[in-house]
Amino acid sequence: MRLVEIENLSVSFAQAEGVVQAVRGLSLHVDAGESLGIVGESGSGKSVTCMAVLRLLREPPARIVADRLALAGTDMRRASKRDLSRIRGRVAAMIFQDPMTAFDPVFTIGHQIIETVRAHRPASKPEARSEAEALLQRVEIKNPASVLDSYPHQLSGGMLQRAMIAMALSCRPQILFADEPTTALDVTIQAQILQLIKDLQAELGMGLIMVTHDLGVVAETVDRVVVMYGGRVMEEGPVQDIFDSPAHPYTRALLHSMPGQTAGRQRLVEIPGASPNPAHPPTGCPFHPRCDQADAKCAAEAPAFAAIAPARHAACWRLQ
């Protein structure tokens, strides 16, 4: 079953300086139990894509246009408020980069998880509390009772991220959106949280969308990858293929620029220039000003997102 279906999604924001195109013509899908990584740098449109599917953007200023935008078969463009609150939580849940701002600082963790549980299904407070305790245990928190009675500022970043995952799982969602869930954490804690997400995904048979700028996180956690740049999808394919034989010049450049791949102090392969300004995107392919293979055609016209091999797609004139 298709859990997430996005066809030809465009998201723009009306700003004082003009219209900012955050996402342009994006299509992707996620099947039940599958994990998809969305990789991109800041401003590539990866987070906005997730927010748009979950209808978490305020409209206006946001404007969402799509041929199809559906979660578990429900058309999100036409979903009523009631549909939305049913879908958010039970069909899809989201965890964010900064757990400190995701929790309300004036209520205990327990209060917030119990509130979430009871908002979605009838349960008495004691029932909801023991459920919350079980959830915290499930995310490997060793002293769930005392964490439930703690306020967010009393917990470390790693603990809070675990608590947020527990809250996201409280309604047994079919798909979890994780937006840079480990970026704010220390390396050893990052490894633990990624392991936890992988374990939970396998155990609960959830779908997963992992949004990240870190190719290492993608290599560790997902089945399939979408690479975004300048609001467009550059390349899509199975994770192993993307790392073995990256097809798009941007993906290749990104992989080559990763530090620490070889022994010894040395200059890195850098991508010249800077990411495009979404208010004034370049014409044609968004990557052409930084691409070493670009020519006049790349600057004039954006390449279509087309199949280049079984299960693989890319948007590049060089590959068509």
Added chain:
Amino acid sequence: MTPAPHAPALELRNLCKTFTLPVRNGWRTSHFDHHAVKDVSLTLPRNAILGLVGESGSGKTTTGMMAMRLVEPSSGQILVDGTDITTMDHAALKPFRRKMQVVFQDSYSALDPMLTLGQIVAEPLHIHGVGTASEQNEQALAWLQRVGLDRSYGSRYPHELSGGQRQRVAIARALILRPTVLVADEPTSALDVSVKAQIINLLLDLQAEMGLSILFISHDLSVVRSLTDKVAVMFNGRVVEHAPTEAIFTDARHPYTRSLLDAIPVLNPRLRRTRTFLSRAELASSTPHLARADLSGPVTPGPMPQMVTVGTDHLVEAIVA
């Protein structure tokens, strides 16, 4: 102020820092000593890059700030070019401030939003009274160009720049006085992948060109591997391992160093694995016990952990049986 011959650019001897924190207990306030840095000794040789690695709370930033005298050490010594600057007063310290500059992680809060980039980069020259106003301005523009920005940026303001561009400005400001020591505290952590490589390359180029000595503070071991000659690993305020960079990556001896290395995501999906994790408490009590036969340097007897030599230039904190 001629540097002592062969003296390292920067030397830290037995540095300690204790912060006394108030603890509220009802209406009473008691005090609690937090030992942020415990007995850290490091040597930054001339013309080299030393990585200082650790997680949040390990004491790496406090150590860097003490080296700059931006945080006063509780005990220990700081030597710059062989001169002890630990207790120098403000006036005596000023010529040494010229030799030591710093670049921070958050370039947004490091640059004054009210000044143009030209003024920001020229400010150190102004403070130290180097050259006339027009010379200062000319040098600032030349430095903006040197770090990869156009001279026209001199009249622009920090908010007009991207994170990578702001970090370039911070580097220009730090280097305009031609310091011998640069402390770079997580300068690439807030940057995008493609920009990170640009800034690392810029630091490598400037280091080679100017013969700089850089103390590079980071939690990102991948960056440290590409950039540094030697690495010191900090944990709970102590240096637990100190070795040439490749020895850290291929022959780590301390369990904490190994756990850090094991946590780096591997850029190959084929090498995915299920990891087992030690808790911080387990790591804290995991000082290795080494037999004398494993060691290549002199040891003093005793059950207390100490830095012992296990290979060429390779030190690890261990208990020697």
